[in-house]
Amino acid sequence: MKKEIIKIQDLKREFTMGDETVHALKGISFTIHEGEFVTIMGSSGSGKSTMLNILGCLDQPSSGTYEIDGVLVKKLSRNELAKIRNEKIGFIFQAYNLLPRTTSIENAELPLIYNNKVSTEERHKRAVDALNLVGLGQRLDHTPAQLSGGQQQRVAIARSLVNDPVVILADEATGNLDTRTSYEIMALFQELNHKGKTIVFVTHEPDIAEFSSRTIILKDGAIIKDEFNNDVQDAAAALAALPKED
Amino acid sequence: MRILNLLKTAWKAILLNKVRTLLTMLGIIIGVASVIAMLAIGEGSKQSIRTQISSMGSNMINIRPGADMRGGVRLDASEMQSLKLEDYNALKTEASLITNVSPQVSGSGQVIYGANNWPTSIYGVSPSYIEIKKLDIVNGSMFTQSEVNSFAKVAVIGQTIVENLFPNEDPVGKMIRFDNTPFKIIGVLGEKGENTFGQDQDDIILAPYTAVQKRILAIDYLQSIVASAVSEEKADAAVEQVSEILRKQHNITAHDSDDFNVFSMEELISMFSSTNEMLTVLLVAIASISLLIGGIGIMNIMYVSVKERTREIGLRMAVGGMGRDILLQFLIEAILISITGGLLGVLLGLASTVFIENVLNWPTSVTSYSIIVSFAVCAVTGIFFGWYPARKAAALDPINALRYE
Structure with missing residues (x-):
């Protein structure tokens, strides 16, 4: 049996809005093992953002338990949560969220700035390595304005890799990209997954889900489908099959 | 981080x-x-x-008549006649912390020479005044103690007086009249310029205090006494000593307030x-x-x-x-x-x-x-x-x- 990276049990999250209590998550349980590539799908309002915030240790559940890499995330302080995010999680956002007018290297090394155990030299080296891995070895000193959307997302992926996280959380990571670039990014995610990275990918595009090994579908705060994909599509092949551009 | x-x-x-x-x-x-x-x-x-202020003599000490009450009425300092010649003599002989001491009486009036005239002030002082005030004589000489003793009508004048009364002449030896009293000029002071308060320090006539007291002011008291402490550091101690001597002179007990004021330059500066x-x-x-x-x-x-x-x-x-x-x-x-x-x-x-x-x-x-x-x-x-x-x-x-x- 592979290591349990994410383990949630009967997870509930409620928000109070005025007099009303909104049940965003109504008792969810699942376990993600090391090396899995999971897509979480659902329409807006299904609770997938709330789910992702909790998985990313940006938010705490109202009840139920959440364990990440064996650490029980419950009643942790803001600073302890920050430490877990820093050491165990790699974030990728729909809007890339790179620092403007800042080079790829400086963007990629950002998480390590908040880790005192990593020296300046080590930080620099790891940022360069990560950028090489995502295929941006030639654009180390470019600022986001000098990069295409796909390249910016690659910088963001490099940033999520530098701290060697136990899980990469991607929030609609291809949402702002065209089909071709989306497939390129998915090919990169598959490559990272083959190297052993655990990936949780939130999306609402069904074709993206075909590239993952498991899909969890949420509706109204509950899981309506959780199944393994026996027919994982190869993103690189899908990319090659796309009609050639002029 | x-x-x-x-x-x-x-x-x-x-x-x-x-x-x-x-x-x-x-x-x-x-x-x-x-x-x-x-x-x-x-x-x-x-x-x-x-x-x-220091250029006026940093170790200078000024003694003036001060807050006095006569039958409950406070008198203006200039009207007070509490400083006497005896005080001056006592300071001269008893005060060890002061080197030079001079009485000072002054009056203002018109000084006349030939067709020229000029409004100015005459200061009645003793010969040591020029040491205290750090003045120098550029022409002629200062009057002597014997001239003071004999009420001699001799004068030493400043540069402003020279410019206004003797534009083309050597003033030494000439006779001027101050308020109808003739004075013979025996010396000329070097230029000193304006002081901090914009006062022309060259617009001055020095004469023996005895003569000024008797011929011009018709008084027998002193308006003030100036002295110089042995050194700048000893100025405060000298002020103390002078006050001590004057209190004794004026029979002032510990409970009464002084009828004089003693300032050092340091106090003036502050x-x-x-x-x-x-x-x-x-x-x-x-x-x-x-x-x-x-x-x-x-x-x-x-x-x-x-x-x-x-x-x-x-x-x-x-x-x-x-x-x-x-x-x-x-x-x-x-x-x-x-x-x-x-x-x-x-x-x-x-x-x-x-x-x-x-x-x-x-x-x-x-x-x-x-x-x-x-x-x-x-x-x-x-x-x-x-x-x-x-x-x-x-x-x-x-x-x-x-x-x-």
Whole structure:
């Protein structure tokens, strides 16, 4: 049996809005093992953002338990949560969220700035390595304005890799990209997954889900489908099959 | 997050908004520059008063008749006749801490020579007066003690009198008339210029006090006594000793108030400095207000900066930045702005001091404490006004900050 990276049990999250209590998550349980590539799908309002915030240790559940890499995330302080995010999680956002007018290297090394155990030299080296891995070895000193959307997302992926996280959380990571670039990014995610990275990918595009090994579908705060994909599509092949551009 | 990274991040943020940061700094720059310039002007005029008063004789001691009551009525100092010739003699023989002592009586009137006349003052003094006042004789000589004893009508005149009465003549040996009393000129004083209070120190006639008392003023008391202490350091002790002797002379017991006043030059300096200091305080207060406004400018721009970079803050928090890291980042940015502004302000302050000194010809003196204090105030301003925006940034919820548009 592979290591349990994410383990949630009967997870509930409620928000109070005025007099009303909104049940965003109504008792969810699942376990993600090391090396899995999971897509979480659902329409807006299904609770997938709330789910992702909790998985990313940006938010705490109202009840139920959440364990990440064996650490029980419950009643942790803001600073302890920050430490877990820093050491165990790699974030990728729909809007890339790179620092403007800042080079790829400086963007990629950002998480390590908040880790005192990593020296300046080590930080620099790891940022360069990560950028090489995502295929941006030639654009180390470019600022986001000098990069295409796909390249910016690659910088963001490099940033999520530098701290060697136990899980990469991607929030609609291809949402702002065209089909071709989306497939390129998915090919990169598959490559990272083959190297052993655990990936949780939130999306609402069904074709993206075909590239993952498991899909969890949420509706109204509950899981309506959780199944393994026996027919994982190869993103690189899908990319090659796309009609050639002029 | 290490301090070096913090500094680098803050410095980068500043460089990304050069114009905005410079405009924000302007308040601090002007504030610090004006504090330094104002203090330099204040200190400069204080020192110039000091040197000018010292040039009148830094170890000089002035004795005047003082607060006196006659039947419950306070008398004006000039009407008082409490200083007598005996007091002068007593000081001359008994006071060991003073070297020279001279009585002083004066009157003003018209001095006439031939067709020329001039309004001036005549001072009745003893020969040691020129030692006390640090005067020198450039032509002829000072009168002697025997001339004083014989009520001789001889005079030594200052340069202003020479210019007005003897434009083309050597005054020594000539006869002038002061209020119809003839005086023979036996000496001419060297030029002394104006004193701190704009008074012409060359518009003066010196004559034996005996003659002035009897022929001009018709009095037998002394208006004041001047003396010089053996040294500047002993001036205070000399003041004490003089008071002691005069109290004995005037039979004043420990419970009665003195009927005379003794000043050393040091006291005179501090008297005039205190008005000057008040002015300095006022100037510095005005300058401090601009420093305060500069600080508010920093707070304003830091709020804008936090708002503008909400998503950056969210991201930094998401990748592991703690509240403390975010707080420090913005606080250091604010401090860096204010300290850089302070540094530029110090330079501008020094430059304007040089300008004031050389172009406006005002005496200035930059004190190191004014630089240190205004610089420290800057750092404190940065911390004080940077704190709230930084706290606001640190308290942001990462989820909302990440989605902020």
